[in-house]
Amino acid sequence: MTRFECDYLEGAHPAVLEALMQTNAEQTAGYGEDAYCAKARTLIAAQCACPDADVHFFMGGTQVNLTVIAAALRPFEGVLSADTGHINVHETGAVEATGHKVLALPATDGKLSAAQVREAYLAHVEDGTHEHMVRPGMVYLSQPTELGTLYTREELAALRAVTAELGLTLYIDGARLAYALAADAQVDLAFLAAHCDAFTLGGTKCGALFGEALVLPKPERWPHFRYHIKQRGALLAKGRLLGVQFAALMENGRYRALGEAANAQAQLLKATFLAHGIPMLCDTKTNQIFPVLPNTLMHKLAERFSFAHWCKVDTRRTAVRFCTGVTTPKENLDALIAALAILNLPE
Amino acid sequence: MTRFECDYLEGAHPAVLEALMQTNAEQTAGYGEDAYCAKARTLIAAQCACPDADVHFFMGGTQVNLTVIAAALRPFEGVLSADTGHINVHETGAVEATGHKVLALPATDGKLSAAQVREAYLAHVEDGTHEHMVRPGMVYLSQPTELGTLYTREELAALRAVTAELGLTLYIDGARLAYALAADAQVDLAFLAAHCDAFTLGGTKCGALFGEALVLPKPERWPHFRYHIKQRGALLAKGRLLGVQFAALMENGRYRALGEAANAQAQLLKATFLAHGIPMLCDTKTNQIFPVLPNTLMHKLAERFSFAHWCKVDTRRTAVRFCTGVTTPKENLDALIAALAILNLPE
Amino acid sequence: MTRFECDYLEGAHPAVLEALMQTNAEQTAGYGEDAYCAKARTLIAAQCACPDADVHFFMGGTQVNLTVIAAALRPFEGVLSADTGHINVHETGAVEATGHKVLALPATDGKLSAAQVREAYLAHVEDGTHEHMVRPGMVYLSQPTELGTLYTREELAALRAVTAELGLTLYIDGARLAYALAADAQVDLAFLAAHCDAFTLGGTKCGALFGEALVLPKPERWPHFRYHIKQRGALLAKGRLLGVQFAALMENGRYRALGEAANAQAQLLKATFLAHGIPMLCDTKTNQIFPVLPNTLMHKLAERFSFAHWCKVDTRRTAVRFCTGVTTPKENLDALIAALAILNLPE
């Protein structure tokens, strides 16, 4: 079976693994208070053009999401999210388990708009029985989204403006941020740091063994943040493992470069499907593509390749997801493209 | 600075790191549904003489503790713990954050007795206003304890009997279990599996980069357990990292053997202190020792060696903790012993 | 201002108040362990044809909802609800504050169907990544619904069948149950007790000063339930106040009779609106009606009468809610009907 169902199928990028090996025997302080974490923080803050930013490291995406959301909200506040948002669908109610409602809004191509946020907030305020309803306190976005799409500079600026005006925290989940950075140079780390209250740089799906880096551009808004991390079981004892990995990823432009290569693989695959007359569910520039396959073709492909079912489009067709990633072997891609060339394609 | 303050100062044991390197490029399913996790589960269950046991992997100790405790308890139930228990003191209220009270009982040398458990339970039942008080639902032990001490076979059997009689879940935190297994061959994995409802084999403090294995000897008592793991942000995407590490640790008796070597280091260190007239706060057979140092000696030692402050004993003396571990360099131990030989010792 | 915006505008029905006065000086045990609570429990259980039912008293609706839902669910489970359900919209995330997600389904006239429940459950099971999603554990209905509509005998039987088959707890919120019982004699207390796992008889909106009675037809499914009540701050010290009130309401068929009178008032009001050419948002047989008013008429009426805004229907019309209740003064109704007779009505 050649696998394409997600972007965490292999281990780490060789440079990351090499760094772990080189530093393995050293003694360091625990819990992220070591020199490697300090180095990774400095690298990230510098690339964010935000030297005073706090940078914290987590082991996984659900973990960082639940920690940062619970830290930001008052008990009666909820978080606005696209209905396709990861926190709304695929985290087993982790946010609710911290006491907060996810206020899901219908999304097009996985994205929320500034107008939607304003409307949802005003619906709350205008209702006249405010305290009977959950109060919006945060907006959660994903960049790229769960559908592989991207927010533009203008869209993010509008979301920043409306959240600042209404007093909402803006948090961006960048579990796959390397692919977004590579796909749109306009929305770089400095732009993100200037346009939200918190965002993550994903490691797990972008070349690390595991790990997410959380950037808090204005640390004074997040007092005593390490307590939140520890309380959620997210403070890694050998914290240096995260520092070593992120230092390796962020050096020499590696993070963005790795995303770029994977995007190119995905775009080649997309072009191949399109050339064979297979349409996409939505257009993406990043490492996830969503071809709409005739069910017969889907079953045929599934004999040799794994991919993710996304949704039924009609009785005869299903949208599926193929991912490339930082460590996708070139021969896997070649095998898939070759297979597509000889399959019977839709009439 | 030569470090002895804890047992997670270095990276992984070389055999563990080697296994991660060897498997890095392979593609596997995510979330612990891969062949390495399966192999590690089989190894552990077999060594527990409990082939039907469920084994789940976590990234850290606070994470597994809060997950298993919240999974076991009804909302109004609490967990009985020694007042020195890790969940009561050093997890930032992680258990309370899931809604449950830690019912702390005064402990001698870090241990609870069966009699204490019965008394605490009966005090609840006899009060006559039961529903106004938290109901004990679980007993939490550590093996070895936070003070490095060990429960004997007889003590554990008595605790198993009383918890079974009273309908309490018995959970044993084995963050440092390798050292306990090495120190008392009578309390082996099979004995533990037969005498509690859940226990952990620590990886982080016992040779892994990170990770804890949770053993549930009777899986039917823990339905849908993977939902709990995911909800707490504890389901590692590249789950195979945990499987690979635990498979390496559990093969060929390595886990217990690594503990044995570290215990020997600690016991040598203990003997050295005692030979110099430095008493211990409590006697331990495992990898943690607690010398009671004159403050002048403590400050002198602190110039070259790091160790943990434990508690003030009187105005002139302080109990401190030295740890050895699976990866403690021999030269570090030699340096400390040499230093002790030439220091001015207590009058 | 003559008020119609809700059914809790006045104090208690005179018979309830009289009972409180008559018993005021007596000494009784606290926390619901008195003879009046016992009497009320016996009356309710008998009318439910379920003598073994547990009956617990609460002070308010949000309180009983959050308590019973949190008692029923495991941490990773959620509750299926109509999107218009009170717990989804108007309880400030009280259910989420206990850690559970409300899984909202689109509702017609405020009602869920058995088919919807099955579909939502199967969508979860079929997804193939079950543990990444909240697991449905309960179905929440309101009888009558928030839109004043009613589940029929057949609909409830179908919901009971599907929830039993799938292992879901079925809970019915009867905050306005007196009006439902009066409107459809087929769905009586015995039928409800036989077709769900828990339901409430509302007091606050049905003639009491305050209070809700929770019926648990099979107490063995709800062990230690009083602990839940106390933990949520819902165990009234002078519990007899609830027993006295519910005993007064349940004697001599009073509860249903009071609902009947209020329904008749509401239906007269509905007929008056319809006679003047004002349509209803949805048809109801109970004490809430939802006329769709031209905005001009709405503003005119609002000068003398209070009512609740429900939703905008189009740019010129708004659906509003008028409620009658157990203690609505007849002269208030007469005044409103008279006012409607002389107002300029829609072209």
Place this chain on the structure above:
Amino acid sequence: MTRFECDYLEGAHPAVLEALMQTNAEQTAGYGEDAYCAKARTLIAAQCACPDADVHFFMGGTQVNLTVIAAALRPFEGVLSADTGHINVHETGAVEATGHKVLALPATDGKLSAAQVREAYLAHVEDGTHEHMVRPGMVYLSQPTELGTLYTREELAALRAVTAELGLTLYIDGARLAYALAADAQVDLAFLAAHCDAFTLGGTKCGALFGEALVLPKPERWPHFRYHIKQRGALLAKGRLLGVQFAALMENGRYRALGEAANAQAQLLKATFLAHGIPMLCDTKTNQIFPVLPNTLMHKLAERFSFAHWCKVDTRRTAVRFCTGVTTPKENLDALIAALAILNLPE
């Protein structure tokens, strides 16, 4: 059986019940937004010499405690309490169910000292691994305490000073405040309002059918507080019931006067016990007394009088609690005093 086990054995003081009857038929807005609640708020704020204070009404003591504590604390913060504090012992973990640890300190006569608070806070700060421990965020006191004792002006001033210095919220549970106000005129409402961040005036145990009034002297510290109330199921639909009752209690010095009469009864009873050679567990000036009874006498008395068991003093003697209250019948007291006169008393 003549009852003395608590101070909520009867219904309401006649003046309170009369006020409920007089206002029963009126229509008012719901949820505490009526003229009676406004009047009660104005009365309370005026007596607090704090006209800008926010006053919110709740139905019971556990309810207000859990709401105000959860509103004040950040997720990782806990509340310091005497180990005998109501929140630590008799609320079924209601505070923990909102996610916060109760940090219990050993108390003498039910009281905490400013020195204890400082020491507990500094122990946290000095530990050096702060974020691994719950951070103290609030101090919880009871006035009078659960043992009927009182904080003096000087003690409260010292607690206010230390909490202000350390940034801790100071909350005083006044479930029996009428008795404290009557027993020490120096600690009046104005003094309390000036020396803490939140406190309650108990109604349930001081003459109301039910209800507690929460005073927030500086409302700007408690933004959006009504959301918290609703979320915890504590926003009474017919909120005016609380306004009517508290207006009746606070008029014409009634609240304090009622406390005074009950204190006099308790003090007479205490003097009677002492005259018969029965010592007290601790001295109290309020409505609770704690005689230490020989077990034989205890069993004898229990045939005709109910009282609360408090604790075993030795194998032959038990401390018990007798309460008087706002509505304790004089004949009950006479009967008890007469009974004591003829019983065989301790050798």
